[in-house]
Amino acid sequence: MKKREKISEAVIKRLPIYYHCLKWLENDGITRVSSNIISGMLNVTASQVRQDFSNFGEFGQQGYGYDVAFLKNQIAAILGLDKRYNVIVIGAGRIGEALASYKGFKNEGFDFIAAFDIDTKGRDMIGDVPLYHYDKLEEFAKDNRIDIAVIAIPAESCKEVAAFIKKLDIKSIWNFAPVFLYMGEDIAVENINMSESLFMLVYKANNLIKEK
Amino acid sequence: MKKREKISEAVIKRLPIYYHCLKWLENDGITRVSSNIISGMLNVTASQVRQDFSNFGEFGQQGYGYDVAFLKNQIAAILGLDKRYNVIVIGAGRIGEALASYKGFKNEGFDFIAAFDIDTKGRDMIGDVPLYHYDKLEEFAKDNRIDIAVIAIPAESCKEVAAFIKKLDIKSIWNFAPVFLYMGEDIAVENINMSESLFMLVYKANNLIKEK
DNA sequence: TAGATTGTTAATCGATTAACAATC
């Protein structure tokens, strides 16, 4: 992997898309692909595909294209998907429950090791994941490596919980609370903002016909 | 509202953010705001704020700024949030259940009127929303106006269900299946792709220290 | 070899930022 300068957000956003595309090709038994074919499968130009990849190294061969399995692994490595991650969920409401119970994450390298809530409602598990009172989080964090904390609680307490997560020295927050969370330089945050997405959908639908 | 040419995605993506910001100001009893203050609250420049708004009209006053309530309503109207929408959920698994049960949408103008699944598991409601067998969808669509269909099913059947939704003449799809759905010009789609978001998070976390 | 396709440089396009006249 080439030494990377500063890769733009736009490029990074496309990496998971390439990754999925390559996984799909691999599942189909296809071993070889060109930037042109990728361009046809996704909403990108062939030029963009080559430009994007060349940020990280030279993964292809002139006259041949790219080896699907090799390229997939390279992109996985760039994204950090060659490692496993320990994940906890804060908030055992419906969203927290859905996330903790979803079986698909394990395949991708994400192990959901615990869930926490201020009210466990008598449950001690959600799906296969042990559920603890939120009070136990600090102790749990001492005894376990936690890579990612999922926030799945109402907006009100989101910032407070995020600050606590930072204090526990967890480096990544996946935020489902309807709040745009910005935590500064030394902690990674991704916000899933459903209502923003829903509003965008409505805008798009209302402007379908007008656009040409 | 000014006659709009072609507004860029980048601008549209910021509208829901402005909207939330203004709602927040309004709740706080603040009646007046400048582009400079908005810039301070969000991750945008004052210039960008004014540039964005001016795509749709002249909402401010020199020397004064913007009236919060007025601006909020203008943006709501641009997004189409001045109307109500009928929503159905396809898939009564954990995600579908979480969405159908979430009370917050009603406030924003979204009425969840029904859910459908190929296996209702003996339930006839999820939350306050009636649950029907998927077979009943076509009939239901004849008797009811459906503005938005939420897809909350596994990846495999997503495209098929999406095609059926299109056939029913529903104009918007909010897709939670882990598939990038592209449906062409005459139907609006928003994809909530959780695994892409999770991958981005991992990339960000792995590149925190290196960046500067 | 001839054909195909990469990686990269240069050209274009679009979005963001800066600046400022207009004006409340």
Add this chain to the structure above:
DNA sequence: TAGATTGTTAATCGATTAACAATC
């Protein structure tokens, strides 16, 4: 009026696309 802040034009910055030499 003087100060503040808009809406807009021009300048800058960055990302996308096109083109092509290198080479498998």
